[in-house]
Amino acid sequence: MRRFLFSAALFLAVISAQVLAGQSGRQCIAEHYKLIALPLRPARINDSGQVAGTTPAHHAALWSEKEGQKQIGLPAGFELAEGLGLNTAGHLIGVATNNDASKRHAFIFQDGKLTLLSGEQSKPNAIDDADEIAGESAVSGKAGTVPVLWKNQAAVDLGACCGGAATGINNQGQVVGEFYDSQGLYHAFLWDKTHGIQRIVPGEDYSSALAINDAGHVLVQVFPRILLYKEGQLVRLDLSPKFPSQPRAFNDCDVIVGSFAPPPMRYEPLCGKRLPGFTT
Numbered sequence: 001m002r003r004f005l006f007s008a009a010l011f012l013a014v015i016s017a018q019v020l021a022g023q024s025g026r027q028c029i030a031e032h033y034k035l036i037a038l039p040l041r042p043a044r045i046n047d048s049g050q051v052a053g054t055t056p057a058h059h060a061a062l063w064s065e066k067e068g069q070k071q072i073g074l075p076a077g078f079e080l081a082e083g084l085g086l087n088t089a090g091h092l093i094g095v096a097t098n099n100d101a102s103k104r105h106a107f108i109f110q111d112g113k114l115t116l117l118s119g120e121q122s123k124p125n126a127i128d129d130a131d132e133i134a135g136e137s138a139v140s141g142k143a144g145t146v147p148v149l150w151k152n153q154a155a156v157d158l159g160a161c162c163g164g165a166a167t168g169i170n171n172q173g174q175v176v177g178e179f180y181d182s183q184g185l186y187h188a189f190l191w192d193k194t195h196g197i198q199r200i201v202p203g204e205d206y207s208s209a210l211a212i213n214d215a216g217h218v219l220v221q222v223f224p225r226i227l228l229y230k231e232g233q234l235v236r237l238d239l240s241p242k243f244p245s246q247p248r249a250f251n252d253c254d255v256i257v258g259s260f261a262p263p264p265m266r267y268e269p270l271c272g273k274r275l276p277g278f279t280t
Helices: none
Strands: 008-014 032-038 041-045 051-054 062-065 068-071 080-086 092-097 104-110 113-116 120-127 133-138 145-151 156-159 163-171 175-180 186-192 196-199 209-210 218-222 225-230 231-238 243-252 255-260 268-272
Touching: 051 092, 051 218, 062 080, 080 120, 092 120, 092 243, 120 145, 120 231, 133 175, 145 175, 145 186, 145 255, 163 186, 163 209, 186 209, 218 243
Parallel strands: 041 080, 104 120, 120 163, 145 163
Antiparallel strands: 008 032, 041 051, 051 062, 051 080, 062 068, 080 092, 092 104, 104 113, 120 133, 133 145, 133 163, 145 156, 163 175, 175 186, 175 209, 186 196, 209 218, 218 225, 225 231, 243 255, 255 268
16 A cells, blocks of 8 residues: 655654764764654755655645745746755755646755756756756757756756766765767766766666765666676675665665565665665
């Protein structure tokens, strides 16, 4: 029976002990949790407990336990919106669409103001603490949408020839995603301003980079395999040995969250304690 509609339960960690990851000093594993029913479908949470998401009426919104829910108004010419991400400062990114989904546009909401990002048919996927935003947009001279990085709300083409999307960014300005080649195959990539766009999975398999953390580790899917790209090496992860896994995100402690299920059943939630182990 489906229990996840537009209201959801969010696990908020109450830390009773610190578990440090390497030399980062970050708190990695929570020992205690409490459940809070949310009035929106959550997409991201930051370290302050602010949640970006989408209301049942299909509006982007920002929620916190202290301040409750703030629904974000729609830009002119659009009827629907989704909240897709936020950073430490609580700046929210989202996408606005019209009723038939033929038009969409990326936006950022900060300091009480919504601003449309440059580009057409755009969608943001991740934002770092410098307000740099990874996503996809149509650009001049290329068909379809391509991976872009918004800096100061202006789209920078990351150099993919034939389409794709940037899916993640870390606080070092590294961007990951997938791009299409001239044969129509899509490949996981890692981009930085020094090296440009780089494939990170050799061969002709289809691959996607799902997320990157501040250590520069990249979560990669070569369906049905899940890989960790770390220091130039790919390591296979056995997250759910029996069924295909769909990781969603991971943190600086390499803790993965996602879902798994035997096809065609719905995915069940899971949380990986620490690489390469995995628990449900």
